[in-house]
Amino acid sequence: MQNFKQLLILTVGLATSTFSFAQTMQIAPSWTGLYNDEQKISLFFQQNGTDVSGYSLLNGKQTNFKGNMQATDTSYKLILNEVGQGADIGKFILEFKSNAAPIEAQWLPTSKSVKPKFFSLDAQQCKYAKGQGDFPETSTRLLKDGDLQVARGELEYMRNEIYARHGYAFKTKEWANTFALYDWYMPCYTNVEGRLSKIERENVKRIKLVEPYAQMTDWGR
Template identity: 70%
Template sequence: MNPFKQLLIVASTLVSSTLSFAQIPQVAATWTGLYNDEQKISLFMQQKGTDITGYSLLNGKQTNFKGKIQQTDLNHTLTLNEIGQGASVGRFILEYKGNTSPIEAQWLPTTKTVKPKFFSLNAQQCKYAKGQGEFPDASVRLLKDADLQVPLGQLQYMRNEIYARHGYAFQNKNWATTFSQYDWYMPCYTNVDTRLTQIEKENVKRLKMVEPYAKEVDWGR
């Protein structure tokens, strides 16, 4: 073969490969959104070329997945297959339009005993939600007796809000649903004990100590 023609073929192949690689977007590593209009789900991804590995967090449970990103028309589709067995295992189909746009997502089960889910995800980083919530003081100063003279439900809320600010993924459905309504809350960790400050640890202790003496509802005297 003519050396010049061979050089053109090699150059053409390199350009084609470069263009193909350039078309692969770098997907943001963390996404979150309302999974079933009640609880938040977070997806954590590591990308190497077109290969995606990672895990989801829902109801305090971590489920690993792996899959690929493929170009479809002007957008890209991520197909992520969950690793494991059982009716709760399935795959995510994510329509990716860029890190600044919401992902239109669906989760499809492997069996017909669980219905599919359709939801949206937004790119969001895990970070401490400083100053957020109804009772941010519980994370910055020690609670006094006057702060603790409130109904049982409020004491429990204050205690769990400390964990929520650190991105705790609640297993309890009621608390997972309660905090899912806040934009600042993102489930990121199955355990945040080592992330709590000494003030927060002491306040959690104090809240637990007074909860047995509090009333469910504060009526009258």
């Protein structure tokens, strides 16, 4: 009888411990990954116990969501409903094991006219991607005339790479697709003008002045 009581106490203690762990499990505040094999999506979380709110950034658009975290036998499930109306509103279902493991994610639309998405997310912080990209010098020194004697497509790339290093969430599909290929790029902000350095602002200005005179040829990438 004594052994049975001890077993019962141990079982109840484990159940209470598991419940407490589920209540206090903290998910990393920011995650990113390829949403549709072409564009990156970033999710940002605020957590209060099992209640989770935040927003996603995709195609330069911020969409808020809220929901909760549920414990399963082997992981945690986040069900997050987007706030708003329209065919592009739905919910995220995220399978979360730890901040060191990818999140297996799916997005399910409220409208049957929109295709659901299945993708993975990795924990990543928003930070300036110093020295990254093909033209890091555009952020460290003023560009001279010799630097700008290139095709217009290359000039456009140089200019947008400055914004990409600061985590700009591109609204145009072309540039969103282009920088989604790089691990260092994470869409974090819908506006980064205030984050540009004096050198970067001047280089953006110089590139824009030269672009109308550059030959419009494909840049071999």
